[in-house]
Amino acid sequence: MKKFYITTAIAYPNSRPHLGHALEITQADAAARFYKLSGKDVFLQTGTDEHGLKNWQTAKKAGKDIMGFLDENVSVFRDLFARLKISYDNFLRTSDKEIHYPAAQELWNKLVKSGDIYKRKYSGLYCTGCEAFKTEKELENGRCPNHSTRKIETVEEENYFFRLSKYRDKVSEIIERDEYKVVPQSRKNEILSFLKIAEDISFSRPKATLPWGIPVPGDDKQVMYVWCDALSNYITGVYYGRDNKKFKEFWPADMHMIGKDILRFHAAFWPAMLISAGIPLPKRLFVHGFILSEGTKMSKSTGNVIEPFEQIEKYGPDAFRYCLLQSMPMDGDGEYSEKSVKERINTELVANIGNFCYRVLSFLASRYDSKFSKIDDDKKIISEILDIAGAIKLDYDSLNFRNAIQNILRISSIGNKYFQDNEPWKLINADREKTEKVIGTCINIVKILTITLKPMMPDFSAGMESQLGLKDLRWKDINFELKKHKIGKPAIIFHKCEESIAVSAKEFPLNIKAARIDSVKEHPNAEKLYVLDVDIGKEKRQIVAGLREHYSAEELKGKKIVVVCNLKHAKLRGIESQGMLLAGDDGKSIGLLTTKAIPGTAVLPDGLTGNEKEISFDDFMNIQIIIKDRKPYADGMLLKAGKEEVLAERVKDGARVR
RNA sequence: AGCGGGGUAGGGCAGCCAGGAGUGCCCGGAGGGCUCAUAACCCUCAGGUCGGUGGUUCAAAUCCACUCCCCGCUACCA
Numbered sequence: 001m002k003k004f005y006i007t008t009a010i011a012y013p014n015s016r017p018h019l020g021h022a023l024e025i026t027q028a029d030a031a032a033r034f035y036k037l038s039g040k041d042v043f044l045q046t047g048t049d050e051h052g053l054k055n056w057q058t059a060k061k062a063g064k065d066i067m068g069f070l071d072e073n074v075s076v077f078r079d080l081f082a083r084l085k086i087s088y089d090n091f092l093r094t095s096d097k098e099i100h101y102p103a104a105q106e107l108w109n110k111l112v113k114s115g116d117i118y119k120r121k122y123s124g125l126y127c128t129g130c131e132a133f134k135t136e137k138e139l140e141n142g143r144c145p146n147h148s149t150r151k152i153e154t155v156e157e158e159n160y161f162f163r164l165s166k167y168r169d170k171v172s173e174i175i176e177r178d179e180y181k182v183v184p185q186s187r188k189n190e191i192l193s194f195l196k197i198a199e200d201i202s203f204s205r206p207k208a209t210l211p212w213g214i215p216v217p218g219d220d221k222q223v224m225y226v227w228c229d230a231l232s233n234y235i236t237g238v239y240y241g242r243d244n245k246k247f248k249e250f251w252p253a254d255m256h257m258i259g260k261d262i263l264r265f266h267a268a269f270w271p272a273m274l275i276s277a278g279i280p281l282p283k284r285l286f287v288h289g290f291i292l293s294e295g296t297k298m299s300k301s302t303g304n305v306i307e308p309f310e311q312i313e314k315y316g317p318d319a320f321r322y323c324l325l326q327s328m329p330m331d332g333d334g335e336y337s338e339k340s341v342k343e344r345i346n347t348e349l350v351a352n353i354g355n356f357c358y359r360v361l362s363f364l365a366s367r368y369d370s371k372f373s374k375i376d377d378d379k380k381i382i383s384e385i386l387d388i389a390g391a392i393k394l395d396y397d398s399l400n401f402r403n404a405i406q407n408i409l410r411i412s413s414i415g416n417k418y419f420q421d422n423e424p425w426k427l428i429n430a431d432r433e434k435t436e437k438v439i440g441t442c443i444n445i446v447k448i449l450t451i452t453l454k455p456m457m458p459d460f461s462a463g464m465e466s467q468l469g470l471k472d473l474r475w476k477d478i479n480f481e482l483k484k485h486k487i488g489k490p491a492i493i494f495h496k497c498e499e500s501i502a503v504s505a506k507e508f509p510l511n512i513k514a515a516r517i518d519s520v521k522e523h524p525n526a527e528k529l530y531v532l533d534v535d536i537g538k539e540k541r542q543i544v545a546g547l548r549e550h551y552s553a554e555e556l557k558g559k560k561i562v563v564v565c566n567l568k569h570a571k572l573r574g575i576e577s578q579g580m581l582l583a584g585d586d587g588k589s590i591g592l593l594t595t596k597a598i599p600g601t602a603v604l605p606d607g608l609t610g611n612e613k614e615i616s617f618d619d620f621m622n623i624q625i626i627i628k629d630r631k632p633y634a635d636g637m638l639l640k641a642g643k644e645e646v647l648a649e650r651v652k653d654g655a656r657v658r
Numbered sequence: 659a660g661c662g663g664g665g666u667a668g669g670g671c672a673g674c675c676a677g678g679a680g681u682g683c684c685c686g687g688a689g690g691g692c693u694c695a696u697a698a699c700c701c702u703c704a705g706g707u708c709g710g711u712g713g714u715u716c717a718a719a720u721c722c723a724c725u726c727c728c729c730g731c732u733a734c735c736a
Contacts, residue, residue, distance in 0.1 A: 351699080362694075420701090
């Protein structure tokens with residue numbers, strides 16, 4: 001079987017990888033994983049472009065040997081790819097003398113043979129300090145900014161050129177007809193207009209000005225310029241010039257993936273070179289935009305640089321991949337911000353997808369001993385979901401990850417609604433068999449989610465496969481054929497990303513006071529709730545508390561507790577609650593926080609001042625207070641009511657206060 | 659200035675190429691339901707003269723012309 005061959009642009013490793021590198025390789029990896037799932041024999045190549053003056057100078061400046069410098073930087077890229085779970089099959093370094101050099105030289109020779117390489121004089125502005133050509137833009141007052149005492153000279157040098165102009169019509173035609181398909185359309189238009197005026201391109205440099213490159217065959221005074229050196233990686237990595245039979249298994253490439261800044265080289269130079277060398281053209285060029293932060297390009301001066309390593313560390317590879325893929329529109333630039341990352345994790349991954357998977361699996365595990373032997377043959381749901389899965393396939397095939405995500409979320413929303421509408425937690429008392437069918441269908445939906453998310457979030461899907469007790473799910477397993485099955489052990493995969501309210505050095509965000517319960521009534525409308533009147537010193541408050549399963553009215557009356565007073569008031573089943581009493585919850589028992597302090601005493605960490613500002617329930621939930629040795633700690637700081645201690649009843653260490 | 663991208667509900671987007679009731683997604687707001695699930699899930703409602711003007715058309719967010727505003731690029735760099 002011919003390989004399905006995908007490439008990324010090769011990175012220039014003169015500094016650390018940035019978000020753009022992470023984006024491109026993640027897109028390529030997601031595509032590769034998708035095609036693999038669909039049964040193709042995928043080969044993904046990436047690598048690094050290691051020649052050129054910039055690498056040479058950066059190494060020199062750092063006082064390092066060029067290969068040592070490159071090895072170091074390249075290993076950082078490889079490390080990033082590993083952390084990103086990139087499933088590449090080949091990593092090609094253009095500094096590879098064994099494989100890459102001879103093959104690139106072979107390509108050069110082919111171009112010479114076709115009569116498309118010729119010598120021509122080139123003249124430019126040369127800085128003797130840098131020993132390099134400068135563009136007019138780079139100069140300040142006609143001088144090199146790094147060597148302002150030296151003169152800029154106009155230097156002529158003789159270089160080899162490639163006859164791009166000869167091929168512009170031919171390349172235009174091929175792109176026009178989509179034989180080499182450039183997407184999106186706007187990039188295709190752009191390159192077609194460039195091809196009308198494309199001129200021959202400089203193809204080499206004298207060794208004296210570019211000391212670090214691949215030697216031009218038959219001319220030891222010249223080295224290849226980047227085109228033949230770097231673009232050729234796409235063929236040299238897959239046996240070009242080494243093993244023609246094997247080369248044909250890979251080539252032509254099914255997809256090159258690049259950024260919009262290098263469109264010309266891939267949609268004009270590269271196909272022209274291939275035609276000249278008599279090599280078939282790749283099939284598709286996918287061009288993505290840049291990834292921006294806060295609406296502008298990331299730069300150190302703006303201070304909006306986002307480090308890929310840090311993002312993976314904070315959010316994990318799955319969520320990072322998911323957000324990267326979602327950030328990029330099909331045309332134009334994308335936007336990445338941590339605020340939206342957190343939002344997406346909490347709402348899409350946790351509340352929508354993750355919650356559906358977990359509620360279904362845990363229901364089956366606890367009520368049916370993890371087994372089912374029938375499914376609900378709800379034609380409407382089934383066909384609706386299979387239709388969406390079909391759309392997702394098209395989304396992936398066109399690399400529209402954003403649409404794919406949107407459609408996947410639709411599936412889990414349908415699942416959540418289906419679960420909700422059937423109310424299995426109630427239905428199970430009336431019709432145990434029907435309930436089992438409903439859950440069986442839900443398991444199939446979970447399976448479909450697992451498969452459709454596999455290209456984007458490999459860890460999640462691997463985790464779900466093991467929870468489902470299924471192995472090696474493929475795209476063809478998207479169906480409702482799982483009718484009798486025993487699942488594995490359910491577990492939560494995505495965890496809520498807490499927006500930690502900065503507990504500032506001076507102000508504690510909560511206004512907590514010691515209080516005494518004056519009276520206890522049962523909530524007329526809710527079986528778990530009490531309505532309490534509490535004394536918080538200068539005023540009295542009415543508080544609704546869900547304690548009826550844990551405390552009797554007698555136990556509560558007169559008890560001295562602590563209450564959050566600046567929480568936004570809320571109606572609970574029709575009765576207003578003007579605060580919240582604090583209790584520890586260790587998963588088994590609920591135990592009140594108590595204190596001997598007189599009502600009204602502020603409860604604070606040492607040294608911090610109080611805060612009257614009203615706080616929303618969500619913000620409150622994001623403040624972690626944990627019990628240790630019966631005492632409450634907020635962000636590691638002990639909470640006390642003046643001089644008196646605050647102690648939690650009944651609960652173990654690690655209990656969360658709420 | 660040139661080139662490119664954009665202006666659609668309070669925020670972020672899709673829809674535009676192949677015109678057909680402002681349709682859709684995520685967040686946020688208001689109200690309700692539910693308790694299996696990670697305070698999660700479900701439902702309802704509010705909110706828009708689709709940047710503006712003019713044209714083509716039976717019909718325009720969508721096509722054409724003009725115009726206003728925002729942003730990016732303008733390096734022999736992958």
